[in-house]
Amino acid sequence: MTxxxxxxxxxxRTRRRRAPWIIGGAIALLIIGAFSWMTVAQSMxxxxxxxxxxxxVDEHSVNITFQVTGVQGKDVVCAVEALDEEFGVVGWKxxxxxxxxxxxQARSVTIPTVSEATTGLVNTCWVA
Structure with a gap:
């Protein structure tokens, strides 16, 4: 032996001991890359x-104004609610x-209610 x-x-310093570290590092990089891409795709x-x-407007309707910021060039759908004093839903659209x-984009929508509303808000929005 020399x-x-x-x-x-x-x-x-043998090749057999470095190979698992190289393979493990490559797998870790792939996992980190996959999670990073999923985060970026979700935020887009x-x-x-x-x-x-x-x-x-009256005791049976409320006008709600809201602004939607999101994906440009795609339709968006929003669930808008009218609430009473106890935060119960009295109307939605x-x-x-x-x-x-x-x-x-800013929008204004009138929601019919079953009783007098004290507030109105956007519950959630999503890409259609």
Missing amino acids: TAQELDERYG ASVDADDLGFEL IVKIEAGDSHS
Whole structure:
């Protein structure tokens, strides 16, 4: 046995010991990359809705104004609710917002209610 081989064996510099670390590192990078891509893909398809205000029209309807920020060029659907003093739902409506040229769109919708509402808000929005 030569001196170089003796030193390699003594200090653990063999190919067999490096291979598991290289394979493990590659697998870890693939897993991190997959999770990163899933996070980016999910955020690209997310929709954000902000309540801008509400106006009580009468005791059986409320007008809700809101802004939707999300995916440009895709239809968005929002569930809008009217609530009473105890935060019970007294009216709701599904609103479809057609795809537009801008990243953000403001909408106003009138919701019929079964009793007097004290507020109105957007419950959730999603890409259609």
